[in-house]
Structures are given as C-alpha cells and as structure tokens.
Amino acid sequence: MNSISRRRFLKISGATIATAAILTGASKTLVKGADKINKEKVKGIQKIPTYCDLCFWKCGAIAYLKDGELWKVEGNPMDPLSKGRLCPRGTGGVGAHYDEDRLKTPLIRKNLRGEEKWVEVTWDEAFDFIADKMNKIKNQYGPESVALFSHGIGGNFIKHLLRAYGSPNETAPSFAQCRGPREVGFELTFGDVVGSPERTDIENTKCLVLIGSHLGENMHNTQVQEFSHAVQKGASIIVVDPRFSVAASKAKFYLPIKPGTDLALLLAWMGVIVREKLYDADYIAKYGYGFDKFAAEVSHYTPEWAYIETGIEPELIVETAREMARYKPATLVHPGRHATWYGDDTQRSRAIALLNALLGSWGRKGGFYVPYSFSIPKYPYPPYPELKKEPLDNPGGKYPFATGEQISTGIREATITGQPYPIKGWFVYGTNLMQALPNRDETIKAIQNLDLMVVVDVVPSEIAGWADVVLPESVYLERYDDLNTSPFREGFVGIRQPVIDEPNDQKPNWWIAKKLAEKLGLGNYFPWKDVEEYLDTRLKAAGLSLDELKKVGIVKAPERPIYFEDGVEPEFPTPSGKIEFYSDQLAQAGFDPVPRYTKHEQPPEGYFRLLYGRAPVHTFSKTQSNPLLRDMMSENELWINADMAAKIGIKNGQKVRLRNQDGVVSDAIKVKTTERIRRDCVYMVHGFGQKSRQLRSTYKKGASDAELITKYNTDPLMGGTAMNVNFVTIEAEV
Amino acid sequence: MPRYGMVIDTKKCVGCQDCVVACKTENNIPEGYNRDWIVTEVKGKFPTVQMEIRTERCNHCSNTPCVSCCPTGASHIHEFGGIVLVDHEMCIGCKACVEACPYDARYIHPDGYADKCTFCINRVEKGQNPACVEVCPTHCMYFGDLDDPNSEVSKLLQSRKWHVNLPDAGTEPNIFYLI
Numbered sequence: 001m002n003s004i005s006r007r008r009f010l011k012i013s014g015a016t017i018a019t020a021a022i023l024t025g026a027s028k029t030l031v032k033g034a035d036k037i038n039k040e041k042v043k044g045i046q047k048i049p050t051y052c053d054l055c056f057w058k059c060g061a062i063a064y065l066k067d068g069e070l071w072k073v074e075g076n077p078m079d080p081l082s083k084g085r086l087c088p089r090g091t092g093g094v095g096a097h098y099d100e101d102r103l104k105t106p107l108i109r110k111n112l113r114g115e116e117k118w119v120e121v122t123w124d125e126a127f128d129f130i131a132d133k134m135n136k137i138k139n140q141y142g143p144e145s146v147a148l149f150s151h152g153i154g155g156n157f158i159k160h161l162l163r164a165y166g167s168p169n170e171t172a173p174s175f176a177q178c179r180g181p182r183e184v185g186f187e188l189t190f191g192d193v194v195g196s197p198e199r200t201d202i203e204n205t206k207c208l209v210l211i212g213s214h215l216g217e218n219m220h221n222t223q224v225q226e227f228s229h230a231v232q233k234g235a236s237i238i239v240v241d242p243r244f245s246v247a248a249s250k251a252k253f254y255l256p257i258k259p260g261t262d263l264a265l266l267l268a269w270m271g272v273i274v275r276e277k278l279y280d281a282d283y284i285a286k287y288g289y290g291f292d293k294f295a296a297e298v299s300h301y302t303p304e305w306a307y308i309e310t311g312i313e314p315e316l317i318v319e320t321a322r323e324m325a326r327y328k329p330a331t332l333v334h335p336g337r338h339a340t341w342y343g344d345d346t347q348r349s350r351a352i353a354l355l356n357a358l359l360g361s362w363g364r365k366g367g368f369y370v371p372y373s374f375s376i377p378k379y380p381y382p383p384y385p386e387l388k389k390e391p392l393d394n395p396g397g398k399y400p401f402a403t404g405e406q407i408s409t410g411i412r413e414a415t416i417t418g419q420p421y422p423i424k425g426w427f428v429y430g431t432n433l434m435q436a437l438p439n440r441d442e443t444i445k446a447i448q449n450l451d452l453m454v455v456v457d458v459v460p461s462e463i464a465g466w467a468d469v470v471l472p473e474s475v476y477l478e479r480y481d482d483l484n485t486s487p488f489r490e491g492f493v494g495i496r497q498p499v500i501d502e503p504n505d506q507k508p509n510w511w512i513a514k515k516l517a518e519k520l521g522l523g524n525y526f527p528w529k530d531v532e533e534y535l536d537t538r539l540k541a542a543g544l545s546l547d548e549l550k551k552v553g554i555v556k557a558p559e560r561p562i563y564f565e566d567g568v569e570p571e572f573p574t575p576s577g578k579i580e581f582y583s584d585q586l587a588q589a590g591f592d593p594v595p596r597y598t599k600h601e602q603p604p605e606g607y608f609r610l611l612y613g614r615a616p617v618h619t620f621s622k623t624q625s626n627p628l629l630r631d632m633m634s635e636n637e638l639w640i641n642a643d644m645a646a647k648i649g650i651k652n653g654q655k656v657r658l659r660n661q662d663g664v665v666s667d668a669i670k671v672k673t674t675e676r677i678r679r680d681c682v683y684m685v686h687g688f689g690q691k692s693r694q695l696r697s698t699y700k701k702g703a704s705d706a707e708l709i710t711k712y713n714t715d716p717l718m719g720g721t722a723m724n725v726n727f728v729t730i731e732a733e734v
Numbered sequence: 735m736p737r738y739g740m741v742i743d744t745k746k747c748v749g750c751q752d753c754v755v756a757c758k759t760e761n762n763i764p765e766g767y768n769r770d771w772i773v774t775e776v777k778g779k780f781p782t783v784q785m786e787i788r789t790e791r792c793n794h795c796s797n798t799p800c801v802s803c804c805p806t807g808a809s810h811i812h813e814f815g816g817i818v819l820v821d822h823e824m825c826i827g828c829k830a831c832v833e834a835c836p837y838d839a840r841y842i843h844p845d846g847y848a849d850k851c852t853f854c855i856n857r858v859e860k861g862q863n864p865a866c867v868e869v870c871p872t873h874c875m876y877f878g879d880l881d882d883p884n885s886e887v888s889k890l891l892q893s894r895k896w897h898v899n900l901p902d903a904g905t906e907p908n909i910f911y912l913i
Contacts, residue, residue, distance in 0.1 A: 072759040074869065085871045088752040094759055216748030221871055228746040228872035246748050249785035256781035616750035628758060631765050632751045641780060675780045 038501050041068030048499040049076055049553025051484055053476030054089035054096070055619040056152055056174075057197060058484045059221050060554045061086060061093070063477060063499040070094050070477065070500045078554040080222075080490045081197065087219040088617045088632065095628035096458065096475040097500060101695050103460055103472030104504035113447060116465045116693050123507065123515070126469055131519035133452035133468075134165065137424045143167050144389045146425035146452070147411050153496075154473070155429040156482040157513035158456065162427060163384045164517060164525035168391045169423070173436035175405035176720050182339040184401050184718045185349025188583055190362055191573035193404070194335050195371065197488055202226035202334075204366040207236040207327035209320075211262055211352065213336040216246040219616040220337075236327065238320050240265065242611065243639065243683050244676035253320050259609050259681050259724065260342050260600035261310040266351040267597055268306030269321045270298040273358050278325035280360030287570060288357065290582025290593075297594045309597070328359040330366025343713030343722040346401065347595040350583075354595070357579045363570055369562040371487035374555070377541040379534055382524060395420050399719035400589045407719040409437060415446035425452040429509070430473075434462035435621040435687060435704065438712035438721045456512060459625055460694035472506045474498075479508035480531040483538060491557030493542075495535070495549045510534070591717060600725070602680070607727035608640070609681040610660070612705035621687035621706075624698040635702035637672040639683040640730070645673040648730065655733035658682075658703060660726050662710045668733045669703035682728065736879035737796075738815035738853055739908035740867070741887045741896070742789060746874035749774055749787040753866035753875070757791075760854065760865035767841055769851040770866055786913070789866065789875065791851040792839035793899065793907030794818045800831035800840065809848065815879070816908070817855055822847040836903040853877070880908060 046065040051058050052073070060079025064071045073093040077084035086093075106126035107118035121129075137145050143166030150159055151172045159170055175183075183193040194200075202208060203226040215227045231237065231250050239251040240262065248254045257265060273279050274295045284291050303314035324331045333355050339345050353362075361367025393410030394402045415423040426447070437443050447453060447466050455467040464470045473479075477499050484494040498508075510531040517526045528534040536546040544555060561567045574580045587593040603609050617632040618624060624634075638656060650656060652673040658666040667689045677683055689704030713722040749772045757769050770791035777784045794817055801809045801818065808824035809831050811817070820831075820840075825847035832840045832848060843849040854864035858877075862868065867875040878887040887910075890896075894912045901907075 072756075085869055085873075086752070087871055088750050088755045091752050091755040091759065091869055216750065219750055219871075224748060224750070225871050225873075228748070228874065231746055232743075244780065244783045244785070246785075246787065249783070249787070250745065254781060254783075616748070616752075617755070627765055628755055631758070631768075632754060675776055675778060675783050676785075677780065 036501055037498050038065075038068050043067055048497065049550070050477070050496045050499060051079075051494045051553070052082075052086060052090040052093060053152065053154065053481075053496070054093055054623060055219075057081060057221050058153065058486060058494065059086055059090055060494050061090060062553070065499065070097055073477075076553050078552060079494065080488055080492055080556070081486070082221055083225060085221075085225065087221045087224065089219065089619055089623060089629060090221070092617070092623075092626055092628035092632070093477065095626035097477050097503070098627060099459060099625050100627070101459055101625045101697055102475075102503070103457060103464070103470060103506065105472060106505070107470040109468045113453070113468070114444070114466045118470070123505070126471060127516050127519045130452065130454055130469055130516060134425065134520060137451060138166070141422055141424055142388060143385075144169060144387070145422055146427065147171070147415070147423050148427045148429070149173075149408060149411075149431050149433060150427075150429040151431035152429075153484060154476075154481050154509050157510045158427065158429050160381070160525065161513040161517050161522070164522045165520060166385045166387065168387045168389065169393065169406065169411055171393060171406040171408040171411050173408050173431060173433070176407045176409050176718075177340055177436055177438070177723075178338050180340070180402075180404055180718055180720045181345035181715055182335050182337070182349040183404050185346045186335065186353045187403060188346075188350055188401065188574070188586065189353035189357060189580055191571070194368070195487060197222060197486055198335070198337070199368050199371045200332055200334055201366050201369045202230055202332065205230055205235055205330055205332040206366055207238070207324055207331040209238045209240070209324060209331070209333040210247050211240045211334070211336060212341070213334050214241065214243075214245040214247055214613055217616055218337070218614040236323055238323065242678045242681050253316065253323070255312050255316060255320065256678055258309070258311045258678070259611065260602065263344065263348045263351055263595060264301075264306045264309035264597050265312060265317065266348065266355060267298055267301040267595065268303050268317050269324070270351070270355055270358060271301035272303065272318055272321035273325055273355075274299045276322070278322065279358040280328055283329070283360035284358070284581075287572065287579050289574070289576040289578035289580050290584075294354070294581035294594050301597075309599075324359060327366075329361045329364040331359045331361055332356075332367050333359070333361070340715070340720045340722050341724040342600050343715055343725070344598050345715050345720055345722055346717040347592060351595045354581060357581065362579070363564040363568065365563045365565065369489055370564075370568045371489065371562065372491045372557070372560050373485045373487040374491040374493040374557040375542070376483055376485055376493055376538050379528070379538055381527075389421060392420050392423070394719060399715070399717060402718040409721050410719060412437060412442060412446045415449055416442065418449070424450055426450055426454070428453070428455045428463055428467070430457060432461040432463050432621045434466075434691070435706040438706075438709045438723050440707060441710070456509065458506070460692050461621070462690055462692045465692050465694070471512055472504070473512070474502045474506045474508045478502045478506065480510060480535065483535065489562055490559065492554055493539075493544070493549065494554050497550055603727040607661070607729055609724065610658070610705060610708055610726045610728045611681050611683045611724060612686045613683065615685040618685070618687055621690060624687060624690060624701070625695050627697070630697060633685075634698070636669065636685040636688040638669045638703070638730075639672050639674055639677045641677050641679045642673040642675055644679045645671065650730060650732065657731045657733055658708055658728040659731055660708045660710060660728050664708055664710055665731070666703040666708055667700045682730070735813075736815045737881045737908065738794065738817055738858065738877065739880040739887060739910065741876040741890045741910045741912060743874045743876075743912045744786050744788055745912065746872045747787045747789060748872055749789075750871065752869050752871055753789045756865045756869040757851070761852075764844055767843070767849070769849070788911055790837065790839075790899065791866070791909070792818060792835075793837055793905065793909045794851075794853060796906035796908060797904060799834040799836070799905065803830045803834045805830065812855065814855065814859065815853075817853045817858075819852055819855065820848050820850065836900050836905060837907075
C-alpha cells in the first residue's frame with residue numbers, strides 16, 4: 001500500500017497529492033535595479049520584522065532568512081495582535097513569495113475581455129497605455145468617471161493617486177458585502193462601530209455568545225487566541241449556528257437554529273431578559289434612551305413564539321437568556337463579521353447591539369472595550385483637486401444609513417446604467433470582485449461598459465482575467481507599505497518592510513502609484529523620493545524614526561484605560577447622546593425604531609439553502625494557489641446532513657454539482673456527509689472553484705459559492721447585499 | 735536524562751493546521767507530505783454531537799515497533815530525551831517501519847528515506863519548543879520532560895483527564911490528549 005494514501009491527514013483535508021517540489025531553491029530571475037535588498041547572500045540566520053498580509057488583521061511578524069533565502073515567518077512577540085503567534089495563513093506566508101502561478105510582468109489584453117490572452121509589456125508601456133486612457137476619460141467624462149475598488153492597506157497609495165486624479169468614487173466589498181450591516185446596526189445603537197480588529201474583549205469574557213460566527217474556522221488571530229483562553233478559563237460559550245461548528249464543539253449550549261430566523265431568537269432572548277428584569281438597570285438608567293418604548297415592544301416576544309420560527313426549544317431559549325444575564329456585564333454577544341445574510345441584516349445587528357446594551361457590556365470588561373490608536377500625522381500632501389461631482393454609489397441617499405465605505409454594488413450598478421453619470425474606468429486593487437460581489441453576470445455586464453480596466457494583484461486572479469491591463473505587484477514580503485496603526489486594546493504602530501527581492505518584474509504598489517502619477521502629470525502629489533522618505537517623514541512627525549521602527553517592527557503608544565470602569569469617559573455619539581433602545585432617526589426615515597421580525601423565504605421541497613464560510617488556512621479567494629496553504633486544503637467540500645444524503649442517494653466522497661434556483665450549475669465538488677449540519681441547508685468553504693486559467697494550481701478545484709449566488713436581497717437601510725438566500729439542488733456527477 | 739513528551743489540550747485545539755504549516759516551513763517538508771496532521775472525531779447524531787479535534791504526529795513511543803523492525807538500525811531511540819529518530823544516511827527506504835507504525839506517522843521522503851516528526855530536536859537541543867508547539871495560536875500544546883514531576887506536562891497529566899491514541903497497540907506512546 002502506498003504510504004501516502006494512508007495519511008489520514010490528507011483524507012481529512014481532502015487534499016490531493018501534488019508532485020513533490022521542494023520550495024527552497026526555486027529558480028529566481030532577479031530584477032536589475034539599485035534597490036536590491038539581498039545583494040549579498042548573508043550567511044546564517046537573519047530576522048526581519050514586518051507585518052503580515054495574508055489577511056486584513058495585519059499581525060506583527062518576524063521573517064527569517066537562512067543564507068539569504070526566505071525560510072519562515074513567525075509572530076512578533078512585541079505585537080499585541082499576534083502576541084508572537086501567527087495563524088496558519090501567516091505561517092504559510094512564505095508560500096506567497098514562492099507561488100509559481102504569480103504574475104511576473106505587466107500584461108495588456110490581446111483581444112476580448114475575459115479571454116485571458118495577453119501581451120507581455122514593460123512597465124513603461126503599461127503606464128503609457130493607462131495614462132492615455134485615463135486622460136481620454138478625464139477629457140470626455142471627467143475624472144469622477146474612474147472608480148477604485150481597493151481592499152487592504154496596500155491600496156493606500158493607489159487611493160491617494162485616484163483622489164489626486166479627481167475621483168470621489170472609491171469602495172471595497174468590505175462594507176456592502178461584509179460588515180456594513182453590523183457597523184450600521186451598532187452605530188445606530190451606540191453611536192460607534194465595532195471596527196476592525198473587533199473591539200471584542202473575548203479574553204476577559206465570562207459568557208460568549210456566537211451567532212453564526214465560526215471562530216476557530218474563521219481565523220482572526222487575536223480573537224482565536226482569546227477564544228481558546230476563554231475556553232481554558234471556563235467561560236460559558238453559547239453557539240447559535242445551523243452547522244455544528246468547531247466553536248460549537250467547545251460550547252456549553254449549542255442552538256441548531258433554522259437559517260434565516262436569528263432575529264426571532266434575539267427578540268425572544270430580549271423578551272425574557274426584559275420580562276424577568278435581568279438587565280443592567282443602573283447602566284440603562286444612566287446611558288439608555290427610549291428604554292420603556294423598547295421594553296414594551298420586545299416583551300411581546302415569547303420563547304414559544306420563537307420556537308415555531310427557529311426550531312429552538314423554549315426551555316433552551318430561557319436558559320441561555322438567563323445564562324447571559326448571570327454573567328453580565330462580562331457577557332459578550334459577539335457581533336460577527338460577515339453579516340450580509342438575509343436583507344434585514346442591519347436590524348439583526350442592531351438587535352445584537354441592543355442585547356449587549358441590556359447586559360451593559362458596551363465599554364465594559366469582558367464585553368466591548370474602547371480601543372485607541374497610535375496617532376501618526378498624515379503626510380503633508382498638497383490639497384486634492386476640488387470634486388466636481390458627488391460619489392454615485394448611493395444616489396439621492398437611497399440607502400439613508402449607508403455611512404461607511406461606499407457601496408461597491410452601487411458603483412457596479414452605475415457602471416451598468418450610466419446613471420447618475422457614466423463610469424468608464426475601473427481600478428481594482430487586491431480584491432477579486434468575481435468572488436466578492438453577488439451575481440457574477442452583473443459584474444461582467446458592468447465591465448463591458450468600461451473604456452479602461454486596470455487590475456493590480458499578486459496572482460492572476462479571476463478579476464484580473466477581465467482586465468485591459470494587469471500590473472504584477474510584489475507580495476508583502478518584498479515591499480514597504482503604509483504604517484499600521486489599527487485601533488486596538490493597545491495603541492501601536494507597525495511597519496511592513498521588504499525582506500526578500502521580487503523573483504521577477506513585480507513592483508510595489510507605492511512605486512506603481514508614484515510612476516503612474518508622474519505619467520498623468522500628477523507628480524506633485526508624490527513629492528517624496530521613495531516610500532522610505534514618506535514613512536520617515538510621517539514617523540519623525542510623531543517623534544519616531546524609520547530606522548528605529550525597522551529594527552523592532554512595533555512601537556507601542558503609552559498605555560490608556562479601555563473600560564468605563566477604569567475611567568474611560570462613556571460617549572455615545574447618537575442623536576440623543578445615549579444608547580438608543582428606541583431610534584427616532586430610524587422612525588423618521590420610515591424604518592422600525594425597534595427591530596421587528598421579518599419571515600424569510602425557506603427552501604422549496606427538494607432544495608437546500610446554500611451556506612458558506614471560512615476555513616482557517618485560506619483568506620477569501622486570495623490564498624488558494626499558495627503552495628503551502630494549497631497543500632493543507634486544495635479544494636472545498638459540500639457538507640450535507642448524513643441522513644439527508646442517504647435519503648437522496650448521495651455518498652460520502654462522491655462528486656456532485658449544485659444547481660441553483662436560477663439554473664446556474666456549479667463545478668464538481670466532493671461530498672462530505674456529516675452529523676454536523678441541519679437537514680435543510682448545505683455548506684461549503686468560500687473561495688474555491690476559481691475560473692482563472694492562469695491560476696493553474698487551483699483552476700476549477702472545488703465549487704464556487706459565489707457563482708451560485710445569483711440572487712441577493714438588498715438591505716434597505718444601507719445597501720448591503722444579503723447572500724444567504726440562494727437555494728440549490730444536488731446532481732450526481734456522472 | 736529527560737523523557738520528552740507532549741500534552742495536547744483537545745478542549746483548546748481548533749484544528750487550524752498551523753502546527754502542520756509550521757512544521758513544513760521549519761523542517762522544509764516537500765509538498766504533498768507532512769509530519770503532523772489534524773484528526774477530527776465526531777460522535778452522536780445531529781444536533782447532539784460531541785467532537786474531539788486532535789493534532790497528531792509520531793508518538794515517540796517507549797515501546798517502538800518501528801525501531802525493532804528496522805533492518806539497518808536507521809530507526810533508533812535517541813539518547814537525548816528518548817526521541818525516536820531516523821538516520822537518513824543509514825535508511826534504505828524499505829518501508830518496514832512505515833508498515834509497523836500503528837499511527838501512520840511515517841512516510842517515505844522523495845529522496846528515498848523514511849521521515850517523520852523529530853520533536854524538532856534541533857530546536858529542543860537549544861532549549862526551544864518544537865515548531866508546532868511554538869506557533870499554536872490556541873496554546874493547546876505543551877512539551878516537556880515527563881519524568882520531571884514538576885514539569886508543566888507532568889502537572890497537566892496529574893490534574894486533568896487524558897487519553898492516548900491506540901492504547902491497546904502496546905507502544906506506550908508519549909503524546910497525551912487532555913479531554
């Protein structure tokens with residue numbers, strides 16, 4: 001028997017055996033340039049601090065070189081985010097550098113968009129092409145007709161370029177396709193957002209409630225570290241999820257909720273707490289607004305009513321509500337992150353905020369702390385040109401509470417219709433819109449109306465396949481980026497610096513932005529010689545220096561209190577200046593001032609609801625071609641309840657295709673029959689079934705949930721696109 | 735002389751595979767192979783499910799079928815801490831140890847020798863933890879001297895319930911899982 005076929009690990013991860021290729025010693029074509037960092041191969045071990053880019057968490061890291069070659073990446077012990085330990089993606093960071101599918105040189109499209117046929121060009125030729133098109137768009141339509149989609153801190157210099165060019169249209173999927181509803185729901189309640197990294201005090205919580213949040217599979221490093229500590233310290237964990245998640249296996253209470261009914265559970269919980277007077281009365285008296293009206297409304301919701309909606313036994317609803325109250329204010333009802341589920345997501349998030357408010361956890365130890373950042377002055381740039389037109393993502397304030405980043409799907413819509421004014425250019429940085437936005441056809445339709453589409457990326461992502469020009473970026477280990485000053489329990493500043501040279505003709509984003517600005521006659525907006533000068537100028541203004549930060553990687557701000565009880569002044573920047581149990585501004589705009597339950601459509605006979613989520617070894621659809629992470633998980637699986645599978649004649653391990661309500665059929669995906677999911681839904685990890693032929697190692701591996709998300713509901717408060725509303729049937733692969 | 739072992743808290747492990755990735759970078763394990771892996775054991779019927787997640791690797795047993803079956807002496811118990819090792823130079827790649835190991839902990843490296851977890855002996859000799867222990871974001875792994883009653887691993891075994899894998903195989907494994 002082949003020894004490898006017996007490896008249980010591979011059976012579990014569903015990985016396939018790739019041909020053995022030792023990572024080190026990959027041949028390198030070195031770029032000619034004066035800025036080489038590994039000019040001489042230093043013998044022995046070098047340790048260089050930086051911060052990670054495998055996701056948006058931006059953990060402090062230490063990269064190790066062995067004899068001048070990249071060896072490994074570990075957490076930086078000085079860093080409050082990683083505390084010296086990275087997650088599996090961060091540990092696999094070296095794979096980003098060695099990924100054989102990486103973009104190597106600038107590309108210009110040969111004929112049709114999406115055909116992925118390219119001409120390799122020089123950087124100068126690529127910039128000439130882009131500048132010519134951008135000048136034409138500016139002259140014919142105005143600079144606001146170029147929009148930027150940008151995700152991650154690497155986009156900062158490109159954002160600066162687009163503002164200098166004169167466009168107000170800048171967005172990311174992180175608002176309308178992800179945490180927008182959560183931020184708006186909390187802002188409507190407390191006057192402030194949850195933010196990123198989340199201000200959740202998991203470390204000190206005595207009772208943690210997770211609603212559809214699968215921490216441990218969703219690998220937000222600090223949160224997972226704190227979660228395991230909370231488990232160790234015996235915190236009471238309550239998990240609400242249609243799937244028996246990893247977190248559910250650690251829980252004292254598991255509530256296998258019917259998808260689409262979370263708001264009924266939240267209202268029933270609040271009903272119990274209000275009727276039994278289990279809330280934090282002092283806190284509410286001091287900081288609450290409109291509590292009586294709120295209490296009168298929620299006290300109507302009973303566990304028996306919620307049972308009919310959710311399938312959760314009334315006794316369990318009562319018991320868990322009392323459990324939360326028992327540990328208040330150190331009870332944390334986690335707000336989750338990806339909140340675009342059903343279309344009433346802002347109101348569901350507001351209900352989560354209100355439940356926390358009842359328990360007095362906002363601003364308290366074991367609940368939500370008050371974060372602070374290291375304040376570093378911005379670079380003293382000349383003022384941007386005056387904007388001639390308003391952003392067009394939310395024309396006429398159609399979604400009155402869209403108060404975060406712009407609505408990405410709004411910009412897409414305007415690109416399709418040409419209203420309120422045409423969008424003729426897209427700049428896309430570090431976000432694979434094919435997997436991030438719902439309804440792929442609408443994205444393709446919008447792209448067809450463009451005169452210019454530029455994609456800056458490290459790999460030939462699916463969205464890059466639709467571009468006119470593709471610019472290959474250096475990966476994080478090869479470049480400087482802007483300073484990280486994320487608000488957190490401790491203020492700090494972190495540096496990202498190059499530790500190894502690019503293998504080919506890839507360039508860092510700061511260089512791309514500066515060179516393109518010069519081509520566009522906007523060189524005065526990039527007055528610094530290079531990024532080191534930019535960083536040093538900013539750091540010196542804060543009394544630090546680049547040389548100092550490069551050595552240590554992280555500098556912390558003076559300590560400040562982070563809880564009300566330790567002297568933080570409670571502030572609630574809502575209209576009333578208090579926690580709004582009843583929201584006048586929602587009532588005035590024609591919405592429910594206290595959240596109300598809406599029934600959502602359930603799958604018809606023979607259909608399953610399609611749910612999706614995260615695996616700890618992958619980020620979005622960005623990491624599937626990373627050789628180390630691909631080795632951990634090279635395709636996704638379709639989770640289906642074992643009894644249901646037997647009923648419809650589907651076996652564990654067989655390949656199936658999914659067909660959704662609109663007739664879209666997925667790529668083939670392996671079945672995982674399991675006792676860990678309800679009978680009315682199926683689940684897969686997001687980010688697979690990729691269609692970029694240049695991503696040879698991951699092309700059509702597994703199925704794409706994004707492809708099956710043709711239907712979406714729009715949240716009327718803030719324009720978020722709810723994506724858990726697609727139903728699928730299962731067809732055996734012949 | 736210490737007797738090295740690992741104590742792993744299954745309550746804290748989330749099965750994220752960080753230990754697997756860290757081992758691969760630390761020890762330069764070729765693509766498609768790994769010295770450690772994750773096992774998820776599910777019992778019961780939905781929604782009344784129990785699940786144990788374990789990070790597994792060579793158990794560095796005290797009673798070693800892999801060593802007793804090795805024809806060349808390549809597989810051996812190292813004098814330092816009782817760590818089970820393979821001498822790559824002496825190994826002829828016959829696969830006897832791969833078959834003998836009840837834990838599937840060994841594989842044949844593309845370069846032709848049997849390979850497995852070494853408890854990162856190069857690190858341990860310098861007083862560091864094995865790479866998997868060092869990176870684990872949940873701090874679920876503890877490494878130390880099982881013969882020292884005051885070591886963290888010994889104290890954990892005294893204070894918590896635990897089990898080993900395949901106790902009936904009679905190999906006396908030195909990796910313990912807290913439950």
